[in-house]
Amino acid sequence: DKGGYKHFMAKEIAEQPTVLQGALAHYINAEGTNVTLPDPGLDFAKVERLTMVACGTAYLACMVAKYWFEQIAGLPVEVDVASEFRYREPPVTPGTVALFVSQSGETADTLAALRYMEGKAAKIVSVVNVPESSIARESDLPLPILAGTEIGVASTKAFTCQLTTLAILALKAAHERGKISSTELADKLSNLRALPGILNLALGIEERSSQIAAKLAEARDILFLGRGAMYPLAHEGALKLKEISYIHAEAYASGELKHGPIALVDQHVPVIVMAPTDALFDKTISNMQEVMARGGKVLLITDQQGAKIAGEGVWDTLIMPQIDPFLAPILYAVPAQLLAYHTAIAKGTDVDQPRNLAKSVTVE
Numbered sequence: 001d002k003g004g005y006k007h008f009m010a011k012e013i014a015e016q017p018t019v020l021q022g023a024l025a026h027y028i029n030a031e032g033t034n035v036t037l038p039d040p041g042l043d044f045a046k047v048e049r050l051t052m053v054a055c056g057t058a059y060l061a062c063m064v065a066k067y068w069f070e071q072i073a074g075l076p077v078e079v080d081v082a083s084e085f086r087y088r089e090p091p092v093t094p095g096t097v098a099l100f101v102s103q104s105g106e107t108a109d110t111l112a113a114l115r116y117m118e119g120k121a122a123k124i125v126s127v128v129n130v131p132e133s134s135i136a137r138e139s140d141l142p143l144p145i146l147a148g149t150e151i152g153v154a155s156t157k158a159f160t161c162q163l164t165t166l167a168i169l170a171l172k173a174a175h176e177r178g179k180i181s182s183t184e185l186a187d188k189l190s191n192l193r194a195l196p197g198i199l200n201l202a203l204g205i206e207e208r209s210s211q212i213a214a215k216l217a218e219a220r221d222i223l224f225l226g227r228g229a230m231y232p233l234a235h236e237g238a239l240k241l242k243e244i245s246y247i248h249a250e251a252y253a254s255g256e257l258k259h260g261p262i263a264l265v266d267q268h269v270p271v272i273v274m275a276p277t278d279a280l281f282d283k284t285i286s287n288m289q290e291v292m293a294r295g296g297k298v299l300l301i302t303d304q305q306g307a308k309i310a311g312e313g314v315w316d317t318l319i320m321p322q323i324d325p326f327l328a329p330i331l332y333a334v335p336a337q338l339l340a341y342h343t344a345i346a347k348g349t350d351v352d353q354p355r356n357l358a359k360s361v362t363v364e
């Protein structure tokens with residue numbers, strides 16, 4: 001049942017504030033001061049290394065989480081796509097915790113990677129949407145993301161719920177490793193609890209997204225740029241767009257642009273810059289100006305403050321609510337989803353059942 005929406009994808013995008021609220025209530029105590037995990041949980045003080053493995057959008061959630069775990073918890077993290085990890089057969093050092101992220105919990109490569117880690121990792125944790133799935137059943141600590149059934153082939157609400165669960169884990173790790181105090185933990189958790197309201201506000205960009213999408217639909221190639229934890233979000237934007245609109249899209253770390261891809265830039269290539277105001281904002285904006293100097297059409301996705309600093313000359317701007325930079329990757333999933341959705345609508349492609357794709361990839 002599409003609940004009055006034209007597509008499951010639209011319904012699932014709109015459901016995000018509600019399902020996120022459920023995930024937050026599941027993992028944060030009623031006082032809002034601490035993280036609650038099932039027993040036996042995970043003592044991050046004893047973890048020496050975190051190895052995260054997944055495919056597709058779930059892999060991009062792991063990429064974001066790498067920035068979080070490293071920056072706030074000081075925990076070394078390795079992230080890999082499951083199809084590479086399983087055949088590379090990497091050595092596993094003692095004290096390594098393996099973490100698998102999967103919406104379906106049945107992705108063949110991710111499951112094989114999990115089985116490779118059995119008996120090698122100190123603990124196997126999974127972040128899954130389907131609690132009775134193989135990946136959940138075969139882990140020591142399965143953590144549900146509580147997104148509810150996701151039907152649209154392009155993952156939306158599962159991605160934001162994966163990120164939310166991983167953000168909570170990273171905060172728990174930071175606290176247990178002595179990197180943040182109990183007060184700082186409670187502050188960050190309180191910011192997280194404000195997220196459903198902010199996501200609701202963010203859904204208000206729908207109309208603007210559809211206007212911009214009408215222009216994007218004309219393009220043959222589109223570039224996405226981001227820096228720090230927004231770099232994986234650039235990848236998510238490109239992946240969503242490719243999947244459902246069939247427009248060729250690529251993501252680059254903003255700083256990589258001048259090492260090759262800037263050669264692609266001309267007036268026919270829209271460049272989507274995902275840049276909330278954060279510590280790296282000025283650097284991203286200077287990369288954006290390099291694109292504009294070469295005639296590139298920049299769509300800047302930022303907040304009010306960022307738009308002011310960036311100044312004139314951009315092709316278009318999409319204004320997002322102001323947010324704690326730590327949580328920006330969760331919020332900026334919304335414009336990635338809405339731009340892809342409306343570009344696909346403008347092109348008339350099948351949003352919920354894109355060609356050549358299956359919801360659950362149970363063969364390698």
Ligand code: F6R
Nearest residue numbers: 056057058102103104107154155
């Ligand atoms: C993209 C998408 C896929 C999945 C990937 C992993 O929108 O849905 O890239 O994220 O196939 O699937 P799960 O999470 O079920 O392991």
